[in-house]
Amino acid sequence: MASPMLRVAREVEVGGVTWPLLCNANIWVEESLVNSDYTIALTQDFICAALNGTAPGQLNVVVYDEKLTGFASPFKELNEGGRQLLDILGSQQDLASAIARIKEQVRSTYDMMRGTAPTLADFREHENYPMGGYTLLVIAADYSLLPKETQVDLDILAAAGPAAGVSIIMHSMLPEDEIMKTIVLKHYTHAYVDQRNPYAVDNTILIDTARRITEQLRNPEDNTDSILFDTVEDLSDATLWRSSSIDGLTFSVGRYGNRTVEITLGDTLNQRHNALITGAVGQGKSNLISVIIHSLCQRYSPQELELYLLDFKEGVTLQPFCPQDDGTYLPQARAIGLEADREFGLSVLEHLFNEHRGRLKRFKAAGAQNIHEYRRKTGDTIPRIVLIVDEFQMMIDSNDEKSRHIASLLTNAVRLFRAAGIHIILASQTIGNSMALMGGENTLLAQVPIRIALKNSVSESRATLGMNNEAAAYLRPHEAIVNLNYGNPRDNDTVNIAYAGGTVEERTLLPQRRKWWQCAIGAHMARPPFVFDGERDRDWRSDAALATPDPDGSPVVLAGGRIEVDSEPLRIPLGRDAGRNVALFGSGPVYVELMGFALALARQSKGNKPARFVIIDAMTPDAGRKLTCAQLRDALKVQGLHVELVDRRDAAEAIRAIARDNGLHAADDMFGGIAPGGTTDLNAGFDLADYGLDDIPAGDDGTKTTPTPEIPEEPEDHDREETETYILGFGLDRVNHMPAEFALICDQGPTNGVHVLGWWRKYSTFEKQMGMTVDGLDFFDARIAFQTSRQVIGTITADPAYEYTPEDNRALAWDSSIMNDPAIIIPYATVPLPANRPPSMPTDVPPPSIPHPIA
Numbered sequence: 001m002a003s004p005m006l007r008v009a010r011e012v013e014v015g016g017v018t019w020p021l022l023c024n025a026n027i028w029v030e031e032s033l034v035n036s037d038y039t040i041a042l043t044q045d046f047i048c049a050a051l052n053g054t055a056p057g058q059l060n061v062v063v064y065d066e067k068l069t070g071f072a073s074p075f076k077e078l079n080e081g082g083r084q085l086l087d088i089l090g091s092q093q094d095l096a097s098a099i100a101r102i103k104e105q106v107r108s109t110y111d112m113m114r115g116t117a118p119t120l121a122d123f124r125e126h127e128n129y130p131m132g133g134y135t136l137l138v139i140a141a142d143y144s145l146l147p148k149e150t151q152v153d154l155d156i157l158a159a160a161g162p163a164a165g166v167s168i169i170m171h172s173m174l175p176e177d178e179i180m181k182t183i184v185l186k187h188y189t190h191a192y193v194d195q196r197n198p199y200a201v202d203n204t205i206l207i208d209t210a211r212r213i214t215e216q217l218r219n220p221e222d223n224t225d226s227i228l229f230d231t232v233e234d235l236s237d238a239t240l241w242r243s244s245s246i247d248g249l250t251f252s253v254g255r256y257g258n259r260t261v262e263i264t265l266g267d268t269l270n271q272r273h274n275a276l277i278t279g280a281v282g283q284g285k286s287n288l289i290s291v292i293i294h295s296l297c298q299r300y301s302p303q304e305l306e307l308y309l310l311d312f313k314e315g316v317t318l319q320p321f322c323p324q325d326d327g328t329y330l331p332q333a334r335a336i337g338l339e340a341d342r343e344f345g346l347s348v349l350e351h352l353f354n355e356h357r358g359r360l361k362r363f364k365a366a367g368a369q370n371i372h373e374y375r376r377k378t379g380d381t382i383p384r385i386v387l388i389v390d391e392f393q394m395m396i397d398s399n400d401e402k403s404r405h406i407a408s409l410l411t412n413a414v415r416l417f418r419a420a421g422i423h424i425i426l427a428s429q430t431i432g433n434s435m436a437l438m439g440g441e442n443t444l445l446a447q448v449p450i451r452i453a454l455k456n457s458v459s460e461s462r463a464t465l466g467m468n469n470e471a472a473a474y475l476r477p478h479e480a481i482v483n484l485n486y487g488n489p490r491d492n493d494t495v496n497i498a499y500a501g502g503t504v505e506e507r508t509l510l511p512q513r514r515k516w517w518q519c520a521i522g523a524h525m526a527r528p529p530f531v532f533d534g535e536r537d538r539d540w541r542s543d544a545a546l547a548t549p550d551p552d553g554s555p556v557v558l559a560g561g562r563i564e565v566d567s568e569p570l571r572i573p574l575g576r577d578a579g580r581n582v583a584l585f586g587s588g589p590v591y592v593e594l595m596g597f598a599l600a601l602a603r604q605s606k607g608n609k610p611a612r613f614v615i616i617d618a619m620t621p622d623a624g625r626k627l628t629c630a631q632l633r634d635a636l637k638v639q640g641l642h643v644e645l646v647d648r649r650d651a652a653e654a655i656r657a658i659a660r661d662n663g664l665h666a667a668d669d670m671f672g673g674i675a676p677g678g679t680t681d682l683n684a685g686f687d688l689a690d691y692g693l694d695d696i697p698a699g700d701d702g703t704k705t706t707p708t709p710e711i712p713e714e715p716e717d718h719d720r721e722e723t724e725t726y727i728l729g730f731g732l733d734r735v736n737h738m739p740a741e742f743a744l745i746c747d748q749g750p751t752n753g754v755h756v757l758g759w760w761r762k763y764s765t766f767e768k769q770m771g772m773t774v775d776g777l778d779f780f781d782a783r784i785a786f787q788t789s790r791q792v793i794g795t796i797t798a799d800p801a802y803e804y805t806p807e808d809n810r811a812l813a814w815d816s817s818i819m820n821d822p823a824i825i826i827p828y829a830t831v832p833l834p835a836n837r838p839p840s841m842p843t844d845v846p847p848p849s850i851p852h853p854i855a
Helices: 036-052 073-080 092-113 120-127 148-160 178-185 203-218 285-299 342-365 371-378 401-420 458-465 502-522 540-546 590-605 629-637 648-661 717-722 740-748 763-770 790-796
Strands: 011-014 017-020 026-030 059-065 086-089 134-140 166-172 188-191 249-256 259-265 275-278 305-311 333-338 384-390 422-428 450-454 479-483 493-499 530-533 556-562 569-573 582-585 611-617 642-647 724-730 754-760 782-785 811-815 823-826 828-830
Touching: 011 036, 017 188, 026 036, 036 059, 036 073, 036 134, 036 166, 036 203, 059 092, 073 086, 073 203, 086 092, 092 120, 092 134, 092 148, 092 166, 092 493, 148 166, 178 188, 249 285, 249 479, 275 285, 275 458, 285 305, 285 384, 285 422, 285 450, 285 493, 285 502, 305 342, 333 342, 342 371, 342 384, 342 401, 342 422, 401 422, 450 458, 458 479, 540 556, 540 569, 540 590, 540 828, 556 590, 556 811, 569 811, 582 590, 582 763, 582 790, 590 611, 590 629, 590 724, 590 754, 590 828, 611 629, 611 648, 629 642, 642 648, 648 724, 648 740, 740 754, 740 763, 754 763, 763 790, 782 790
Parallel strands: 026 166, 026 188, 059 086, 059 134, 134 166, 275 422, 275 450, 305 333, 305 384, 333 530, 384 422, 582 754, 582 782, 611 642, 611 724, 724 754
Antiparallel strands: 011 017, 249 259, 249 493, 450 479, 479 493, 556 569, 556 823, 782 811, 811 823
16 A cells, blocks of 8 residues: 555646646746736746645745745745745855755765666655655746856756756746757746736635645644654564674664665774764654664673663653563663763763773783674673763753763763773754864764764754754654764765654564563573662662671661662761761751661661660751651660650750760769650551561550660670760751760760761851861761752862752762762662651551652
8 A cells, every 4th residue: 555645746737737847847937027926826836736736744845035026925834834844045045055955865865766766756656655855946036147056056956856856946037048048948847927818826725735734744643654663673583682792783773765774883894883863852862762772672682782871851761661560671771860960970981981991901811902802702792882871961061070071081982982892872952052062073073973863953963963064954754864974964864764652662662672571581681770760769778788787897877879870878887986977967858868877777786786876856846747756766766776865955964974974074964865665656557677677566456656675774884885876966956055075975986986977957056066176077077968058068078169069859978088079879868767647647547658669
């Protein structure tokens, strides 16, 4: 069955006469000196007939109206259907540029047909697909007054254009010279109006024609000129994972004429190792990325291919490759960044640089210079790696040191990674304003020979392909310029990109991904990818099993997820060295992070060294706060730990008592703590045992009641040496008259097993509580900044110029004794304590659900 998109106006009925037109001829409408309105109307009628006789969206009309007659105005609605089908030129310079572009279109069409058909229309019918497109160039000007170069180009187009789908309608007087007239008319059909018979056209018909085409283009059912993915990629079992990546990675993107267009990364002969993809919003960039990924994964097994996939926008494109509800995932994917941020992008680059260095060491030991030689010599299978970054410019467009660092890494990566078999595909809507990409031979773009440009603006086409290459600005939907030679205009191929969305995704690609996953499971190649979702909360429960002491026995707190591949939590050991305290600064739900510290320490204290927890609750009362210090106390007591909950008004005396207990200060009175016992509103269905902690037992009525552990006697000196004391300060700004012993504990406490883990909203309060004669930060090796000022960031990092902008769901952490530089982390937003129910809520109503842990 012939495609409805193949219909073309090879002949048109105008003025009661049949005229050859598209793919057959050009038409010269002789302008009248008596009444040009007649010939203008005839020209409009030709345009209208060409549009009506051609499938919607398949004909572009380019108009040069030198005398400003406005004859193209009835057709202006052609551009309202999502495609620019009407291009009105404003000057002779614009006309010259358009002619040059159309000449390139003609050349490309002949290249596509390869002599297999006499005209583009015949070629399309043979392939049963609308390859390329038709152009009608309409010029209303005095031909004899046009620049000589333009006349020559028009003569060339008039001769070569029709067979390639380009026809000219010339509205002009004929040259006065009879010889010139004969030469010019050689490639035109001559049309004129007898002035005795007025010729007119109803403008409403012209307007309705443009409107009808626009409405058809808006209807998806009439927009069927797509090449389906399974027509360019063999998805049968005969090709499944049968390819080796030893010589590179080859994938399909679409069709150029009657051949499938394939691109190879790792082509050492032509030095093609990396690629750039650009395209305006809605022009198919996400679809193209999906086509590339599916083509690669059909051909190469996880032993031959590893994918690192980053999306710096909404992450929808990559979601199908993540672990799904049925357990499936893309087995070739190593790491996936959904709504990734710069920190994760940077960490992936650093991870790949480490991989690059490791591979080169292996190659050197085997006497090989690159992955190809290594595999040939050793027979070892080592996968090639492809990093695909969508909207990559978001990593480098900020005017700060981090952007410059990432741009430098990217530039070095595309230059150095090839030997290690690591390739990069960068995709973006816009790159024209990025200084990191443009410029000389050492810039990022200069290292990327493979350019794929979907439809975009003239400026973006030039940015992608080169200053003299505007071809991407004039593409049709589903088309892309594929250029494998750094954007050289002579190497443009206008490719119809395969379609991998809609029903193709549902009926073809989804089952295929399941098949890949099943094959990977059967071949013991399956490993779920690490998925980074920059907007998702970090759940302490997902890391609970990692809350274990350091090899030297030092207890450890978990500060949150590092923004890196595999995202191991940041571990802060609390050994018996000076400075092993943790200070948290800023606003936000910082109390959750501090509660996570307490649970990690409780998990390590069970059955080990005796531990004492002193919780100072100085937070501002807030009925909306989901977690309370009382709930934390109850959860810790269940572990058999000695726990004291101290109100801010009693904090000063509690601090003095701790100092006395540990021989840090002498005083008369003793601190008795808080009486144990009482009930709590912990939900009976919540099981702390799942996270290495004992659950609170429930009574006969289902209420969880805190047991009353025996209060240990005052420890002897040798017992004190074995006891770890943790002071957990919540909102310490509100502790009035903090005693001098507090700074003493912060200074000398860690060497005596006393550690302070405190939260201050304001750094100025912290300074006052430490005393004006010392730098309190010297007592806190570990500092974590949440929502706070730039000045505080500079202070706690010891770098006034440090560049960091606080964000929600982020914190800046630095353990100065074990970390060279601060690191951005995702702090814990959820801990295994139930939500705090309002007092009026019945006890049999379950608390709000706790978010699932991150993947």
